[in-house]
Amino acid sequence: MPELPEVETVVNGLRPHLSGRSIVQVSHLDWPPTVQPLEPEAFRSAVQNAHIANVSRRAKYIIIHLQGGAAIVGHLRMTGQLTYHAQPAAPGRFSRVIIELDNGAQLHFDDQRKFGRLRYVAADQPLAGALPDLGPEPLAEDFSRADFAALIARKSLRGNPRIKQALLDQSFLSGLGNIYADEALHLARVHPMRQLRTLSDDEIGRVYDAFQQVLRQSIANNGTTFSDYRDAFGGSGSNQDSLRVYQRTGQPCLNCGTPIERIVVGGRGTHYCPTCQPFVGD
DNA sequence: CAATCAACCTGGGTGC
DNA sequence: TGCACCCAGGTTGATT
Numbered sequence: 153m154p155e156l157p158e159v160e161t162v163v164n165g166l167r168p169h170l171s172g173r174s175i176v177q178v179s180h181l182d183w184p185p186t187v188q189p190l191e192p193e194a195f196r197s198a199v200q201n202a203h204i205a206n207v208s209r210r211a212k213y214i215i216i217h218l219q220g221g222a223a224i225v226g227h228l229r230m231t232g233q234l235t236y237h238a239q240p241a242a243p244g245r246f247s248r249v250i251i252e253l254d255n256g257a258q259l260h261f262d263d264q265r266k267f268g269r270l271r272y273v274a275a276d277q278p279l280a281g282a283l284p285d286l287g288p289e290p291l292a293e294d295f296s297r298a299d300f301a302a303l304i305a306r307k308s309l310r311g312n313p314r315i316k317q318a319l320l321d322q323s324f325l326s327g328l329g330n331i332y333a334d335e336a337l338h339l340a341r342v343h344p345m346r347q348l349r350t351l352s353d354d355e356i357g358r359v360y361d362a363f364q365q366v367l368r369q370s371i372a373n374n375g376t377t378f379s380d381y382r383d384a385f386g387g388s389g390s391n392q393d394s395l396r397v398y399q400r401t402g403q404p405c406l407n408c409g410t411p412i413e414r415i416v417v418g419g420r421g422t423h424y425c426p427t428c429q430p431f432v433g434d
Numbered sequence: 435c436a437a438t439c440a441a442c443c444t445g446g447g448t449g450c
Numbered sequence: 451t452g453c454a455c456c457c458a459g460g461t462t463g464a465t466t
Contacts, residue, residue, distance in 0.1 A: 229460050265443045
Protein backbone atom coordinates (compact mmCIF):
# COMPACT_ATOMS: atom_id res chain seq x y z
CA MET A 153 0.00 0.00 0.00
CA PRO A 154 2.00 2.85 1.27
CA GLU A 155 4.46 4.65 -0.89
CA LEU A 156 5.81 8.14 -0.37
CA PRO A 157 2.51 10.03 -0.88
CA GLU A 158 0.60 7.76 1.50
CA VAL A 159 3.27 7.96 4.19
CA GLU A 160 3.49 11.74 3.72
CA THR A 161 -0.27 11.99 4.18
CA VAL A 162 -0.20 9.92 7.38
CA VAL A 163 2.71 11.91 8.82
CA ASN A 164 1.11 15.25 8.03
CA GLY A 165 -2.07 14.08 9.70
CA LEU A 166 -0.37 12.78 12.81
CA ARG A 167 2.13 15.57 13.39
CA PRO A 168 -0.15 18.25 14.88
CA HIS A 169 -1.95 15.72 17.07
CA LEU A 170 1.07 13.87 18.40
CA SER A 171 3.60 16.68 18.81
CA GLY A 172 3.72 17.73 22.44
CA ARG A 173 1.79 14.70 23.68
CA SER A 174 3.21 12.10 25.98
CA ILE A 175 2.70 8.36 25.98
CA VAL A 176 0.88 6.98 28.99
CA GLN A 177 1.21 3.32 28.15
CA VAL A 178 0.99 0.63 25.50
CA SER A 179 -2.38 -0.95 26.15
CA HIS A 180 -2.39 -3.57 23.39
CA LEU A 181 0.36 -5.52 21.66
CA ASP A 182 -0.66 -8.80 20.14
CA TRP A 183 2.05 -9.49 17.55
CA PRO A 184 5.53 -9.35 19.09
CA PRO A 185 7.40 -9.21 15.77
CA THR A 186 5.89 -5.75 15.23
CA VAL A 187 8.23 -4.23 17.80
CA GLN A 188 11.29 -6.43 17.36
CA PRO A 189 14.15 -6.54 18.01
CA LEU A 190 12.77 -5.50 21.40
CA GLU A 191 10.58 -7.90 23.32
CA PRO A 192 7.08 -6.57 23.94
CA GLU A 193 7.79 -5.78 27.58
CA ALA A 194 10.98 -3.92 26.70
CA PHE A 195 9.11 -1.89 24.09
CA ARG A 196 6.36 -1.08 26.55
CA SER A 197 8.74 0.19 29.18
CA ALA A 198 10.90 2.04 26.64
CA VAL A 199 8.08 4.21 25.33
CA GLN A 200 6.10 4.60 28.54
CA ASN A 201 6.09 8.24 29.69
CA ALA A 202 8.01 9.35 26.61
CA HIS A 203 7.25 12.82 25.29
CA ILE A 204 6.64 13.15 21.58
CA ALA A 205 8.55 16.02 20.02
CA ASN A 206 7.62 15.69 16.37
CA VAL A 207 6.68 13.31 13.55
CA SER A 208 8.55 13.16 10.27
CA ARG A 209 9.02 11.03 7.18
CA ARG A 210 12.10 9.59 5.49
CA ALA A 211 11.36 7.57 2.34
CA LYS A 212 8.50 5.28 3.41
CA TYR A 213 9.44 5.41 7.09
CA ILE A 214 7.42 7.22 9.73
CA ILE A 215 9.62 8.67 12.47
CA ILE A 216 8.06 9.60 15.80
CA HIS A 217 10.72 11.70 17.51
CA LEU A 218 10.79 11.47 21.27
CA GLN A 219 12.21 14.10 23.57
CA GLY A 220 15.82 13.36 24.40
CA GLY A 221 16.66 11.91 21.01
CA ALA A 222 14.98 8.51 21.04
CA ALA A 223 12.47 7.65 18.33
CA ILE A 224 9.90 5.16 17.15
CA VAL A 225 10.58 4.26 13.52
CA GLY A 226 7.53 2.80 11.79
CA HIS A 227 7.02 1.16 8.44
CA LEU A 228 3.59 0.21 7.13
CA ARG A 229 4.87 -2.29 4.55
CA MET A 230 1.85 -3.59 2.64
CA THR A 231 -1.23 -3.25 4.83
CA GLY A 232 -0.22 -1.20 7.85
CA GLN A 233 -2.29 1.68 9.15
CA LEU A 234 -1.27 4.21 11.78
CA THR A 235 -4.28 6.14 13.00
CA TYR A 236 -5.10 8.73 15.64
CA HIS A 237 -8.26 8.25 17.67
CA ALA A 238 -9.36 11.27 19.65
CA GLN A 239 -11.76 9.00 21.54
CA PRO A 240 -10.63 5.57 22.76
CA ALA A 241 -11.64 2.77 20.44
CA ALA A 242 -11.64 -0.99 21.00
CA PRO A 243 -8.93 -2.95 19.21
CA GLY A 244 -9.92 -3.79 15.66
CA ARG A 245 -9.58 -7.15 14.01
CA PHE A 246 -6.06 -6.30 12.85
CA SER A 247 -4.89 -4.05 15.68
CA ARG A 248 -1.31 -4.93 16.58
CA VAL A 249 -0.31 -2.07 18.87
CA ILE A 250 -2.36 0.57 20.70
CA ILE A 251 -0.64 3.47 22.45
CA GLU A 252 -2.50 5.56 25.01
CA LEU A 253 -1.77 9.29 25.04
CA ASP A 254 -1.97 11.78 27.91
CA ASN A 255 -5.00 13.55 26.46
CA GLY A 256 -7.09 10.38 26.39
CA ALA A 257 -6.51 9.81 22.69
CA GLN A 258 -5.00 6.66 21.18
CA LEU A 259 -2.57 5.81 18.43
CA HIS A 260 -3.54 2.55 16.72
CA PHE A 261 -1.23 0.46 14.58
CA ASP A 262 -3.30 -1.99 12.53
CA ASP A 263 -1.84 -4.42 10.02
CA GLN A 264 -3.63 -7.32 8.40
CA ARG A 265 -0.56 -9.00 6.95
CA LYS A 266 1.71 -8.39 9.96
CA PHE A 267 4.63 -7.13 7.85
CA GLY A 268 4.64 -3.64 9.38
CA ARG A 269 7.03 -2.59 12.11
CA LEU A 270 7.28 -0.10 14.98
CA ARG A 271 10.87 -0.06 16.10
CA TYR A 272 12.14 1.76 19.15
CA VAL A 273 15.46 3.50 18.66
CA ALA A 274 17.15 4.60 21.89
CA ALA A 275 18.63 8.07 22.29
CA ASP A 276 22.16 6.71 22.20
CA GLN A 277 21.61 4.91 18.91
CA PRO A 278 22.03 6.85 15.68
CA LEU A 279 18.72 7.20 13.90
CA ALA A 280 20.40 6.64 10.57
CA GLY A 281 21.53 3.26 11.83
CA ALA A 282 17.90 2.22 12.21
CA LEU A 283 17.26 2.92 8.55
CA PRO A 284 18.66 1.00 5.60
CA ASP A 285 20.73 2.58 2.85
CA LEU A 286 18.31 5.04 1.23
CA GLY A 287 18.70 7.03 -1.95
CA PRO A 288 17.65 10.68 -2.33
CA GLU A 289 14.17 11.95 -1.63
CA PRO A 290 12.57 12.40 -5.06
CA LEU A 291 10.85 15.64 -4.03
CA ALA A 292 13.73 17.20 -2.13
CA GLU A 293 14.32 20.78 -3.23
CA ASP A 294 18.00 20.14 -3.73
CA PHE A 295 17.47 17.01 -5.82
CA SER A 296 17.73 18.37 -9.33
CA ARG A 297 17.20 16.88 -12.76
CA ALA A 298 20.97 16.91 -13.15
CA ASP A 299 21.32 14.99 -9.89
CA PHE A 300 18.94 12.36 -11.19
CA ALA A 301 20.78 12.15 -14.49
CA ALA A 302 24.03 11.64 -12.56
CA LEU A 303 22.45 8.84 -10.54
CA ILE A 304 21.27 7.16 -13.73
CA ALA A 305 24.70 7.51 -15.30
CA ARG A 306 26.39 5.94 -12.29
CA LYS A 307 23.88 3.10 -12.05
CA SER A 308 24.10 2.42 -15.78
CA LEU A 309 27.75 1.54 -15.23
CA ARG A 310 27.07 -0.52 -12.13
CA GLY A 311 24.49 -3.11 -13.11
CA ASN A 312 22.58 -1.20 -15.74
CA PRO A 313 19.17 -2.42 -14.52
CA ARG A 314 15.84 -1.81 -16.18
CA ILE A 315 14.34 1.56 -15.35
CA LYS A 316 11.39 0.02 -13.51
CA GLN A 317 13.71 -1.87 -11.20
CA ALA A 318 15.90 1.18 -10.63
CA LEU A 319 12.89 3.26 -9.61
CA LEU A 320 11.87 0.57 -7.11
CA ASP A 321 15.40 0.29 -5.66
CA GLN A 322 15.18 2.27 -2.42
CA SER A 323 18.95 2.64 -2.22
CA PHE A 324 18.89 4.29 -5.65
CA LEU A 325 15.90 6.59 -5.17
CA SER A 326 13.70 6.37 -2.09
CA GLY A 327 9.94 6.59 -1.80
CA LEU A 328 8.62 5.27 -5.08
CA GLY A 329 6.78 1.95 -5.06
CA ASN A 330 5.00 -0.16 -7.61
CA ILE A 331 2.10 2.19 -8.27
CA TYR A 332 4.05 5.37 -8.84
CA ALA A 333 6.87 3.70 -10.74
CA ASP A 334 4.34 2.47 -13.32
CA GLU A 335 2.47 5.76 -13.34
CA ALA A 336 5.63 7.81 -13.79
CA LEU A 337 6.93 5.68 -16.66
CA HIS A 338 3.64 5.96 -18.50
CA LEU A 339 3.58 9.71 -18.04
CA ALA A 340 7.19 9.85 -19.25
CA ARG A 341 6.39 7.54 -22.19
CA VAL A 342 9.27 5.22 -21.29
CA HIS A 343 8.95 1.43 -21.43
CA PRO A 344 9.56 -0.17 -18.01
CA MET A 345 12.02 -2.71 -19.47
CA ARG A 346 14.37 -0.07 -20.85
CA GLN A 347 17.87 -0.44 -19.49
CA LEU A 348 19.38 2.69 -18.01
CA ARG A 349 22.24 2.83 -20.49
CA THR A 350 19.82 3.15 -23.42
CA LEU A 351 17.96 6.17 -22.07
CA SER A 352 18.47 9.51 -23.79
CA ASP A 353 18.98 12.71 -21.84
CA ASP A 354 15.48 13.75 -22.86
CA GLU A 355 13.98 10.52 -21.59
CA ILE A 356 15.81 10.81 -18.28
CA GLY A 357 14.45 14.33 -17.90
CA ARG A 358 10.95 13.12 -18.69
CA VAL A 359 11.18 10.40 -16.04
CA TYR A 360 12.34 12.95 -13.47
CA ASP A 361 9.51 15.33 -14.31
CA ALA A 362 7.02 12.45 -14.30
CA PHE A 363 7.81 11.01 -10.88
CA GLN A 364 7.71 14.47 -9.37
CA GLN A 365 4.34 15.11 -10.95
CA VAL A 366 2.70 11.81 -9.98
CA LEU A 367 4.00 12.04 -6.41
CA ARG A 368 2.85 15.64 -5.97
CA GLN A 369 -0.53 14.87 -7.46
CA SER A 370 -1.03 11.90 -5.16
CA ILE A 371 -0.05 13.89 -2.09
CA ALA A 372 -2.62 16.47 -3.12
CA ASN A 373 -5.14 13.62 -3.36
CA ASN A 374 -4.19 12.18 0.05
CA GLY A 375 -2.77 9.03 -1.51
CA THR A 376 -4.11 6.01 -3.35
CA THR A 377 -6.58 3.72 -1.54
CA PHE A 378 -7.28 0.34 -3.08
CA SER A 379 -8.28 -1.55 0.01
CA ASP A 380 -6.07 -1.11 3.03
CA TYR A 381 -4.48 2.30 2.92
CA ARG A 382 -5.98 4.85 5.29
CA ASP A 383 -4.81 8.28 6.37
CA ALA A 384 -4.09 9.23 9.99
CA PHE A 385 -7.82 9.39 10.75
CA GLY A 386 -9.02 6.29 8.95
CA GLY A 387 -10.04 8.14 5.80
CA SER A 388 -9.40 7.01 2.25
CA GLY A 389 -7.30 8.78 -0.34
CA SER A 390 -8.66 9.64 -3.75
CA ASN A 391 -5.68 9.27 -6.06
CA GLN A 392 -6.94 5.88 -7.28
CA ASP A 393 -9.30 7.91 -9.50
CA SER A 394 -6.33 9.49 -11.24
CA LEU A 395 -4.28 6.40 -12.07
CA ARG A 396 -3.40 5.98 -15.74
CA VAL A 397 -2.05 2.43 -15.92
CA TYR A 398 -1.77 0.80 -12.52
CA GLN A 399 -4.24 -2.09 -12.24
CA ARG A 400 -5.88 -1.04 -15.50
CA THR A 401 -4.83 -4.13 -17.46
CA GLY A 402 -6.94 -4.48 -20.60
CA GLN A 403 -8.55 -1.08 -20.20
CA PRO A 404 -7.92 1.62 -22.80
CA CYS A 405 -4.93 3.89 -22.43
CA LEU A 406 -6.18 7.35 -21.54
CA ASN A 407 -3.89 8.82 -24.19
CA CYS A 408 -4.42 6.56 -27.18
CA GLY A 409 -7.00 3.88 -26.40
CA THR A 410 -4.63 0.92 -26.70
CA PRO A 411 -5.38 -1.73 -24.06
CA ILE A 412 -3.01 -1.48 -21.10
CA GLU A 413 -0.75 -4.52 -20.80
CA ARG A 414 0.63 -6.24 -17.74
CA ILE A 415 4.05 -7.88 -17.61
CA VAL A 416 6.35 -8.93 -14.79
CA VAL A 417 9.55 -6.96 -14.27
CA GLY A 418 11.83 -7.95 -11.43
CA GLY A 419 9.06 -10.02 -9.95
CA ARG A 420 6.60 -7.14 -9.77
CA GLY A 421 3.44 -6.72 -11.78
CA THR A 422 4.05 -3.91 -14.24
CA HIS A 423 1.46 -1.99 -16.24
CA TYR A 424 2.14 0.03 -19.37
CA CYS A 425 0.78 1.14 -22.74
CA PRO A 426 2.54 -0.64 -25.61
CA THR A 427 1.78 2.27 -27.94
CA CYS A 428 2.76 5.21 -25.74
CA GLN A 429 5.70 3.32 -24.22
CA PRO A 430 7.26 1.42 -27.13
CA PHE A 431 10.16 -0.85 -26.30
CA VAL A 432 13.42 0.12 -27.93
CA GLY A 433 16.88 -1.18 -27.20
CA ASP A 434 17.40 -4.71 -26.02
C1' DC B 435 28.92 -6.79 -6.18
C1' DA B 436 24.55 -7.72 -8.66
C1' DA B 437 20.58 -10.37 -9.74
C1' DT B 438 17.07 -13.78 -8.22
C1' DC B 439 14.04 -15.75 -5.27
C1' DA B 440 11.97 -17.42 -1.13
C1' DA B 441 10.15 -15.78 3.00
C1' DC B 442 7.40 -13.01 5.94
C1' DC B 443 1.45 -13.13 6.44
C1' DT B 444 -3.56 -12.73 5.38
C1' DG B 445 -7.44 -12.41 2.51
C1' DG B 446 -9.85 -11.51 -1.83
C1' DG B 447 -10.83 -13.06 -6.37
C1' DT B 448 -11.11 -16.64 -9.98
C1' DG B 449 -11.65 -20.91 -12.16
C1' DC B 450 -12.77 -25.81 -11.87
C1' DT C 451 -19.86 -25.04 -1.48
C1' DG C 452 -15.05 -26.50 -1.60
C1' DC C 453 -10.56 -26.10 -3.06
C1' DA C 454 -6.42 -24.98 -5.52
C1' DC C 455 -4.16 -21.26 -7.21
C1' DC C 456 -2.87 -16.44 -8.22
C1' DC C 457 -2.55 -11.83 -6.76
C1' DA C 458 -1.54 -7.77 -3.63
C1' DG C 459 0.86 -1.04 -2.16
C1' DG C 460 7.32 -3.78 0.66
C1' DT C 461 11.59 -5.30 2.39
C1' DT C 462 15.12 -8.60 3.70
C1' DG C 463 18.14 -12.43 3.88
C1' DA C 464 19.98 -16.51 1.61
C1' DT C 465 21.69 -18.18 -2.62
C1' DT C 466 23.73 -18.18 -7.28
